[in-house]
Amino acid sequence: MSSSGGGTANPVSENGHVNPVSENGPLNPYATIARSVFIEEPPVPDLVQRILSDPRMHDHTGGFLSCLQCGICTSGCPAARFADYSPREISRRARDGDPTLLEDDSVWLCFYCYTCQSRCPRGNSVAVINQVIRGMQVEAGRGVRHVEMFADWAVQFYEKGMGGTPPEFLPHLAEAFGPRWREFIDHREEIRAQLGLGSMYPSEHAAGEMRVLMDATGFSDRLAAMGAPVGPGAVVAKGVAPVSD
Ligand code: SF4
Numbered sequence: 001m002s003s004s005g006g007g008t009a010n011p012v013s014e015n016g017h018v019n020p021v022s023e024n025g026p027l028n029p030y031a032t033i034a035r036s037v038f039i040e041e042p043p044v045p046d047l048v049q050r051i052l053s054d055p056r057m058h059d060h061t062g063g064f065l066s067c068l069q070c071g072i073c074t075s076g077c078p079a080a081r082f083a084d085y086s087p088r089e090i091s092r093r094a095r096d097g098d099p100t101l102l103e104d105d106s107v108w109l110c111f112y113c114y115t116c117q118s119r120c121p122r123g124n125s126v127a128v129i130n131q132v133i134r135g136m137q138v139e140a141g142r143g144v145r146h147v148e149m150f151a152d153w154a155v156q157f158y159e160k161g162m163g164g165t166p167p168e169f170l171p172h173l174a175e176a177f178g179p180r181w182r183e184f185i186d187h188r189e190e191i192r193a194q195l196g197l198g199s200m201y202p203s204e205h206a207a208g209e210m211r212v213l214m215d216a217t218g219f220s221d222r223l224a225a226m227g228a229p230v231g232p233g234a235v236v237a238k239g240v241a242p243v244s245d
């Protein structure tokens, strides 16, 4: 609404700012523009906030905010070579806080080779940006189907302190690698003992400490949400003692 023609102008502008007014209209019609453009920061989108606050981004926040869109990341990305995927585009959309990234399956094409990170002239890391977005997709449920195949490995980490050979994958791996590999896997602890080597697994005390960390950081909760038998109590029920104080 125009304030010309005298009278008392509405002191509240469309964007909610209170304008200084006199009976002849606003004292300074540019004040609102100046305040909104130069003084008040625009709201930071949730996605940008989440990326900036993620601990894995601690070395890359400056690079994330100053991405040049030079495309060097895309030129060296193996996934971009073979798929309809561009880390340069991921960087731009993430910087814009584009919420459609949270429904975009293309972030799962990245396989964390970190070529983009090592070549970026700004120090950005699309590899880490993808990790944050994937985590958000898993939290929202959409991304679960991309990670549930790894739950068996994660349970091994929870129980033994390392991935080892998840039982669900063993038959498939044996089929791929052959009977001699399977024989080796079935006897590897004996073979290690004959060679004078200790168990390849961490001590039960170390594994128990890892479980404490996994419980504290929510790792086991996320696994349990996928139906995996983990979490405080689950390991005890299987006869594996937790770490003691
Ligand atoms: S290489 Fe770095 S600066 Fe260039 S587009 Fe990729 S993320 Fe942005």
Ligand code: SF4
Pocket: 073, 076, 077, 078, 079, 080, 087, 109, 110, 111, 112, 113, 114, 115, 116, 117, 126, 127
């Ligand atoms: S880490 Fe991912 S985005 Fe970066 S170069 Fe490798 S596959 Fe591409």
